[in-house]
Amino acid sequence: MAEDTARRLQARPIPVPKAAPPASTQTTLLVIALVVATLYLGSDILVPIALAVLLTFVLAPIVSRLERLRLGRVPSVLAVVVLVFAGIAGFGMVVGGQIADLANNLPSYQKNVHDKLDSLRSRATSAGSGGVVQQATEAFRDLKQGLEQVTGDTPPTATAPASALPAPGAAREPVPVRIEQDGDALTIISDVLGPAMAPVATAGMVLVLTIFMLLQREDLRDRLIRLAGSGDLSRTTEAMNDAGERVSRYLLMQCVVNVTYGLPIGVGLWLIGVPNPLLWGLLSTVLRFIPFLGPAIAAAFPILLSFAVDGGWTLPLLCIALFVAVELFSNNVVEPWLYGSATGLSSLAIIVAAVFWTTLWGPVGLLLATPLTVCLVVLGRHVPQLHFLEVMLGDRPVLPDEAKLYQRLLARDPIEAMEIAEEKMSKGGLVEAGHGLLIPTLSLAEQDRQRNRLNPEGRQAVAEGMVALLDEMMESSPPAAEDTPLVLCIGARNDLDEAAAALLGHMLRPRGLRADVIPCEKVSVRSIAALAPTGVSAVVLSYLNPSALSHARRLVRRLRLHFGPNVPILLCLWSAHPEADAPEHAISQTSADRVATSLTGAVTQLEEMGVLAAVEAEKAPQA
Incomplete structure (x- = not known):
């Protein structure tokens, strides 16, 4: 009987889950709109979760290494979290001490600031009759008086007319007096400490979430796989591995880039004589995690301080030159060498992502813009309905060379067409360019002609452009003998x-x-x-x-x-x-x-x- 049951089970076909029908464009746009609205309205809850996920990506490899040393899951997580937050606290103490030292020395720089402002003012007033600054001030004052006369408003300092003054001995109307009582102590405390307690509460939520995510990371991974689609484990696993690898590599490379940026800044400021170089080096390292705005903010403070410290203009100019040189070296040498294809994002995508996430979540969104956009690009790479995300934000070429050349020939743009052909020709000569670029370009045009997608004018443009391109590429070849x-x-x-x-x-x-x-x-x-x-x-x-x-x-x-x-x-x-x-x-x-x-x-x-x-x-x- 057991054999009959086994035979029947083997003969029974295994049900295969049907693939979900592709979503329409309207459905996809509606889902995207709902997601964006949820991100905006639920920022108070989602921002701590996003920060905790980012910290989990960074700390998970360290916890895994400690677990291999047989330290145990809970002690490993607690040790790593305590170490990280102790480092953050130590960094805060160092920065706070440097800021206090800077505040104590600021009065001594006040005279240099006044002298430079007086020098600038005297130069501005000496140029022309009355100076540019004085002329602009008088123009604004005249414009303000004209607007007041048109609207009928009287300046507070104007003298009232005699008819408006009360007659001598006339009874004056009593002035009402209103007594307002201060709020209670709880209201004062909430008004004063409320804004200061919000970051502390967010940090506490991030700490708790990070600890639980590190403790339950396998369970969270399995639940995410189940939500993403347990029917396609291969694609889901590949997407998760791709996202985790890219985000981890980006964060690691970002740390290396920031250190190689902040260390020369601190040493350079110390050599040229800017006070508190340790503070500015640390701030340059940390603020560079913020795209675009971080380096500008980090450079503004020491440049302003050098303006106040030095009686002349040598120190500010040296400080500006230092930041410009280190920024150029970091952007053109260090970042291309370390990053490579670490993120898979185009330069335009990084800018758009910074604007988008900053609009949704403020400064925290600017900090999380690149990691979150990396996850979106990976999602678009593995989910067909969201493939447009990879096309819009990814760094991979969306058109092959033959398609780009075909499009440029259709547009009658010989300059860019020649650039594409010369780039291909520089790699393998005319044979390689003809076999890998020119013949495929003509084949694309022929395929469009057979499908009635290429009109005679377009076909003529492609043919004439290709012949002109060939003549330009081979203009130096001597003619054959008769x-x-x-x-x-x-x-x-x-x-x-x-x-x-x-x-x-x-x-x-x-x-x-x-x-x-x-x-x-x-x-x-x-x-x-x-x-x-x-x-x-x-x-x-x-x-x-x-x-x-x-x-x-x-x-x-x-x-x-x-x-x-x-x-x-x-x-x-x-x-x-x-x-x-x-x-x-x-x-x-x-x-x-x-x-x-x-x-x-x-x-x-x-x-x-x-x-x-x-x-x-x-x-x-x-x-």
């Missing part, structure tokens, strides 16, 4: 095929061949008689559509009747896969002598047909 073998490169069906034929012709000319590019109109039934039937060493037919074999068969028959059976015909099917059976099938269908599917293959076929060997034979007696 007595060298002649190869006719024929664009079989349209001007796109002619552009591909021109590309092959540019590759053959440096090899000593004369390559004439012939449009399809010259090999039609009525016009082919105008071509000279002699002096041709080979004929190359260029097709971007590999399925146009019936057209190729008729054209090959026509060319054989005109040039004779001794002239070899090479059929180039540029979009055919080289490893498929396209060459053999095309030869049997069209009766061509050889078939090539790439530029290098076309050159190889011409060598095997003896065309290039004839060139070498002609060069040998001359040598």
